[in-house]
Amino acid sequence: MTQSIENHAGLDDEKLQEIYQTMWTIRYFDEKVDQFFAKGMIHGTTHLAVGQEASAAGSGAVLKKTDWITATHRGHGHTIAKGTDVKPMMAELFGRQTGTNKGKGGSMHIAELANGNLGANAIVGGGYAIATGAALTSKMRNEGKVALAYAGDGSTNEGSFHESLNLASIWDLPVVFFIENNFYGMSGPVVEMMNIPHISDRAASYGIPGITINGNDIIEVINATYDAVERARRGEGPTLIEALTYRWKGHSKSDAKKYRTKEEEKEWKTNKDPIKLARKRFIDAGVFTEEKADELQNSARLSIEEAVKFAEESPITDISELYTDVYSD
Amino acid sequence: MREITYLEAIREAMSEQMRENPDVYIMGEDIGIYGGGFGVTRGMYEEFGGERVRNTPISEAAISGAAIGSAITGMRPIFELQFSDFITIALDNIVNQAGKIRYMYGGKAQIPLVMRTPSGSGTGAAAQHSQSLENITAHIPGLKVIQPATAYDAKGLLHSAIEDNNPVMFYEHKLCYKTSSDVPEGKYLIPIGVADIKREGTDISIVATGIMVHKALEAAEILAKDGINIEVVDPRTLVPLDKETIIKSVIKTGKAIIVTEAVKRSGFSAELASVIAESESFDFLDAPIIRLAGKEIPIPYQPELEKLAVPQVDDIVAAARNMMKKN
Numbered sequence: 001m002t003q004s005i006e007n008h009a010g011l012d013d014e015k016l017q018e019i020y021q022t023m024w025t026i027r028y029f030d031e032k033v034d035q036f037f038a039k040g041m042i043h044g045t046t047h048l049a050v051g052q053e054a055s056a057a058g059s060g061a062v063l064k065k066t067d068w069i070t071a072t073h074r075g076h077g078h079t080i081a082k083g084t085d086v087k088p089m090m091a092e093l094f095g096r097q098t099g100t101n102k103g104k105g106g107s108m109h110i111a112e113l114a115n116g117n118l119g120a121n122a123i124v125g126g127g128y129a130i131a132t133g134a135a136l137t138s139k140m141r142n143e144g145k146v147a148l149a150y151a152g153d154g155s156t157n158e159g160s161f162h163e164s165l166n167l168a169s170i171w172d173l174p175v176v177f178f179i180e181n182n183f184y185g186m187s188g189p190v191v192e193m194m195n196i197p198h199i200s201d202r203a204a205s206y207g208i209p210g211i212t213i214n215g216n217d218i219i220e221v222i223n224a225t226y227d228a229v230e231r232a233r234r235g236e237g238p239t240l241i242e243a244l245t246y247r248w249k250g251h252s253k254s255d256a257k258k259y260r261t262k263e264e265e266k267e268w269k270t271n272k273d274p275i276k277l278a279r280k281r282f283i284d285a286g287v288f289t290e291e292k293a294d295e296l297q298n299s300a301r302l303s304i305e306e307a308v309k310f311a312e313e314s315p316i317t318d319i320s321e322l323y324t325d326v327y328s329d
Numbered sequence: 330m331r332e333i334t335y336l337e338a339i340r341e342a343m344s345e346q347m348r349e350n351p352d353v354y355i356m357g358e359d360i361g362i363y364g365g366g367f368g369v370t371r372g373m374y375e376e377f378g379g380e381r382v383r384n385t386p387i388s389e390a391a392i393s394g395a396a397i398g399s400a401i402t403g404m405r406p407i408f409e410l411q412f413s414d415f416i417t418i419a420l421d422n423i424v425n426q427a428g429k430i431r432y433m434y435g436g437k438a439q440i441p442l443v444m445r446t447p448s449g450s451g452t453g454a455a456a457q458h459s460q461s462l463e464n465i466t467a468h469i470p471g472l473k474v475i476q477p478a479t480a481y482d483a484k485g486l487l488h489s490a491i492e493d494n495n496p497v498m499f500y501e502h503k504l505c506y507k508t509s510s511d512v513p514e515g516k517y518l519i520p521i522g523v524a525d526i527k528r529e530g531t532d533i534s535i536v537a538t539g540i541m542v543h544k545a546l547e548a549a550e551i552l553a554k555d556g557i558n559i560e561v562v563d564p565r566t567l568v569p570l571d572k573e574t575i576i577k578s579v580i581k582t583g584k585a586i587i588v589t590e591a592v593k594r595s596g597f598s599a600e601l602a603s604v605i606a607e608s609e610s611f612d613f614l615d616a617p618i619i620r621l622a623g624k625e626i627p628i629p630y631q632p633e634l635e636k637l638a639v640p641q642v643d644d645i646v647a648a649a650r651n652m653m654k655k656n
């Protein structure tokens with residue numbers, strides 16, 4: 001096993017290749033969803049994470065299958081990176097019986113407990129306390145599991161953020177609060193919504209470490225997440241990570257993006273594309289060749305095509321499911 | 330059998346569950362050495378320690394959510410909410426998370442959690458500490474809602490609630506805490522969703538919830554002297570509701586008075602009335618259903634006003650006499 005890029009998690013080239021492929025899987029998944037949505041083939045609403053692939057893929061890669069995550073409304077990437085198969089994910093968006101949630105949840109609620117995914121949450125800030133509770137279970141049972149809560153910048157103005165960080169801190173819970181700061185909460189620019197330069201500054205109020213990283217740099221994401229996860233596993237408590245990134249698309253379906261400029265978008269798309277950056281970095285370091293990079297990208301594309309086929313061929317959720325799953329026996 | 334209070338019965342159920350199952354634990358504000366706002370957890374910290382009797386910061390939003398996260402991942406938390414009025418702060422987690430997650434996830438999660446909370450008026454605690462909000466949670470699919478009136482019911486139902494694999498709201502009336510009844514030692518389970526006939530009668534069915542069960546029983550004694558024979562039905566569980574027992578009782582008596590403490594408008598009393606009106610018991614009614622419930626006002630502080638805000642024994646007596654007179 002060669003390790004061409006030193007990283008805190010000690011990931012070898014094979015694993016880095018896998019992460020690269022995951023980034024493409026996330027991008028292709030969401031681009032496909034965007035197309036289907038435009039064509040009216042899937043309904044509801046979706047929040048796409050195109051442009052934010054590094055923060056999901058890098059953080060997901062250092063978690064174990066048994067660790068927990070809570071994802072957000074923009075959670076396809078988190079879910080893919082945690083290891084959920086894109087087939088049932090796509091089927092979920094198509095409202096099929098084979099979907100991750102039997103077609104009852106849709107884009108904003110995809111969950112797979114068997115893979116450590118406690119679910120996406122469409123309540124902004126809804127995941128903080130749930131992840132904190134999962135970490136409490138791990139601590140009380142001495143399971144050594146870590147919970148990672150993904151969240152957006154906007155959600156850090158919710159009370160649940162502050163209460164959860166405080167609670168996790170006083171109880172030294174093994175939880176990582178991972179904020180994807182894409183600079184806007186819907187249309188609200190971060191700079192207008194808080195009067196401090198960094199979201200990570202907020203960690204100080206709760207006596208926990210806070211760090212701001214380049215969320216489009218895959219290695220920086222891997223390193224910061226690994227350090228936080230290990231700290232949590234050692235029983236030293238939570239960490240707040242702020243990963244700076246950018247969503248290329250609108251907030252959701254009907255977003256004219258009037259709150260930001262074309263120049264700003266172009267800058268992020270051309271010079272700060274996390275996948276492009278990863279590709280260059282990995283090729284320069286000898287993690288893979290140009291050919292291998294194309295091959296990984298192609299495999300990702302194929303997996304999405306297969307997922308679409310799977311979804312289309314799956315039966316729609318049976319009407320007999322209307323009343324099931326409300327209560328547990 | 331020995332007599333213990335409602336408060337002691339609740340503590341016993343929790344303690345017995347915690348002795349039996351290491352996954353059961355309790356968290357809430359001031360529940361540790363202090364023993365809880367009403368003393369329900371007194372002594373539990375000493376027995377089980379701070380890991381399992383977890384004193385929390387004043388953070389209802391986080392604790393309710395943490396209870397959910399901990400329940401989905403395998404524990405069986407009990408969350409004591411200091412006053413039921415504060416449910417509003419935990420409501421996002423109760424409504425949008427606890428009640429929905431299982432369904433949204435296609436049945437792939439369960440949330441075995443109990444949220445216990447003192448509710449109701451009568452202690453002079455005024456508007457922000459006296460409300461009866463059980464109807465808010467009874468409205469939400471995915472939750473179970475229990476409102477025990479007696480020590481015996483409280484213990485048996487709490488045991489069942491803790492062993493239930495669903496999120497359960499458990500409303501304890503503050504005025505019930507000091508009431509007592511015969512309660513067996515050790516664990517016994519009262520099934521969730523089974524009403525109890527607290528008093529058999531033939532003339533009028535009084536369906537009463539929570540503290541109103543006691544008031545209805547008192548009223549029944551008074552009415553018995555007039556020769557009016559009251560049947561008191563205590564649903565005990567609002568969700569799931571034992572409609573059958575209520576309907577059967579009304580078919581037997583032909584008359585129904587519903588008594589709840591919560592505000593009448595859009596209150597659970599309306600639900601109970603419609604259960605009767607929509608069922609076969611409607612044909613047996615020989616008088617319109619009467620609803621006695623809280624007035625549409627916040628609970629006032631002044632003791633005389635406070636009493637007027639919710640149904641009292643005299644109101645029940647008067648309503649029953651009136652009903653009998655008309656027929």
Ligand SMILES: Cc1ncc(C[n+]2csc(CCOP(=O)(O)OP(=O)(O)O)c2C)c(N)n1
Binds near residue numbers: 072073153154156184
């Ligand atoms: C409690 C709550 N308030 C508002 C919304 C509507 N809403 C959905 S996403 C969103 C923006 C969230 O911004 P942020 O947390 O920064 O995440 P991002 O969308 O940028 O990933 C808003 C306002 C919601 N779903 N939940």
